[in-house]
Amino acid sequence: MTTPESPGRDPELLRRHATAGPGAVDRYFSLSARGSTWRREIVAGISTFLALSYIVVVNPAVLAQGGIPHSAAFVATAAVGGLATLAMGLWARLPFAVAPGMEMNAMVAFSVVGTLAYTWPQALGMVFWSxxxxxxxxxxxxxxxxxxAIPPELRSALAAAVGAFIGLVGLQIAHLVRTSDGRLSGLGDWTGPPAVALYLGLAVALVLDRLGARAAAVLGGIAAAALYCAVAGVRADAVHDGIHGSGAALFRFDLTVLADPRAWSVILVLFALDFFGSIAKVVGLSAHTPLQDDQGRVPGMREALLVDAGATVAGSAVGSSSFVAFVESAVGIRAGARTGIAAVVTGLLLFSCLFLGPVLVHVPVEATTGALVFVAVKMLTTRPPGGTDRLGVTVTVTAVAVTVATLAIDQAMAAAFVVSVAASIIGRRRPHPALWVTTFLLMAGVVLQYLHR
Known part of the structure; x- marks a missing residue:
């Protein structure tokens, strides 16, 4: 007699028993519904990690300029980033990685501590309150x-701005352009090993993409890494202290800084950068992909926004600046990431950096540049499903131009919103009330940033 406890005696019960687990996971992540596969998600998660792995080395180095202990910032980057990315995958079920934003760590180290002369515990307190x-x-x-409330033309413009920002990050890491005080200041070395690594990585990615390879970007990065190490050698003199002394910033944030009226504007700037930067990245990364539903909305968006906000609070308690949905997630999305499984893979790899940190410092970050520029080209050349009208083109060109001029997605977002609202007024259309409020707050945030320079 066959019983529920002995499924092996009935072939039909055996089949149901064997497929119950995978089916439940598939349904939870909408794997089949979004036209993806386990293999594709795993490869995409690895691709995202390889594209953003530089942040594990760069973020502690930047924050150390503001006095934050290097080992503490390293652990905050890897541990909080890894756990937040896991939460993004398991709870929000979206393929976005979470890590400290480069614009945020630079502001904390060079503006809040360097220019305004706050202590690093006070700076972390401001990050906490934001x-x-x-x-x-x-x-x-x-x-x-x-x-x-963001209309289609603004969604396309933000996607293009994110693409331009990713490309500029790649060019900067490859030393093809120079920056000064957060602005482009000129051209760099177009013939050195970092530049050649970019050329090779981009060429390999473009060829493989033409042949239909989904992992084109990451394979291009591997080829670039091999060439760079062969030409420039491995960084034998790189030093990393791993997790030794990682508790030096644990709960060292100064929460009493909220009582200082001078700190309120700094907290507001940090808040504005995080608030609008995350909006631009979520919209830009999901635009024109299966991550959006028929109404252009992103299922799991609220959970995603709560994850990056919670990561900022947790990061400040450990020793890092604000965490955001990382734009390099576009590399994984381009490789086919459509579900939270990719983020789970990326999160596990980020967390593993706690033990691989001394090895990672020897890996050339220049190897990621070809992949970043490749994804930027794809994002900038992707046409919206419904095409573009003159307003859409104008808003997109404005967003990209401001991104290039300022290296700031929030300022590009402000410019795009102003143009969109102005065009609506000229065309005697009534903008959504949320657009009026958002445009005003964006402009206020930009003004406050310039006052703190």
């Missing part, structure tokens, strides 16, 4: 309301 504010507006669904 994260608390982010959690509040995310719980109140204010960020989700702003995202849902």
């Amino acid at each position: 994260g608390v504010a982010m959690l509040a507006v995310s719980l109140l669904r204010l960020r989700a309301a702003v995202i849902n």
Whole structure:
């Protein structure tokens, strides 16, 4: 007699028993519904990690300039970033990686500590309070309301701005362009090993993409890494202290900084950078992909926004600046990431950096540049499903131009919103009320940033 406890005696029960687990996981992540596979998600998760792995080395180095202990910032980057990315995959079920934003760590190290002369515990206190504010507006669904009110032409413009930003990051890492005080200041070395690594990585990625390879970007990066190490050699003199002394910044943030009226504007700037930067990245990364539903909305968006806000609060307690949805997630999305499985893979790899840190410092970050520029080209050349009108072209060109001029996605977002609202007024259309409020807040945030320079 066959019983539920002995499925092996009935072939039909055996089949159901064997497929129950995978089917449940597939349904939870909408793997089949989004036209993806396990292999594709794993490869895409690895691709995202390889594209953003430089942040594990660069973020501690930048924050150390502001006095934050290097080992503490390293552990915060790897541990909080890894756990937040896991939460992004398991809870929000989206393929976005979470890591400290480069624009945020630079502001903390060079502006808040360097120019305004706050101590690093006070700076981390400001990051904490900006994260608390982010959690509040995310719980109140204010960020989700702003995202849902963004019209199609602005969504395309933000996707292009994110693409331009990714490309500029690649060019900067490859030393093809120079920056000064957060602005492009001129051309760099177009013939050195970093530049050649970019050329090779980009060429390999373009050829493989033409042949239909989904992992074109990561394979190009591997080829570039091999060439760079062969020409320039491995960084034998790189030094990393791993997790030794990682508790030096644990709960060292100064929360009493909230009582200082001078700190309020800094907290507001950090909040504005995080608030609008995350909106631009979520919209830009998901635009024209299966991550959006028929109404152009992103299922799991509220959870994603809560994850990056919570990561900012947690990161400040360990020793890092604000965490955001990382633009390099576009590399994984380009490789086919459509579900949270890719983020789970990326998160596990980020967390493993706690033990691989001394090895990672020997890996050339220049190897990622070809992949970044490749993804930028794809994002900038992708046409919206419904095509573009003159307003869409104008807003997109504005967003890309401001991104190139300022290296700031939030400022590009502000310019795009101003153009869109102005065009609506000229065309005697009534913009959504959320667009009026968002445009005003964006402009206020830009003004405050320039006052703190």
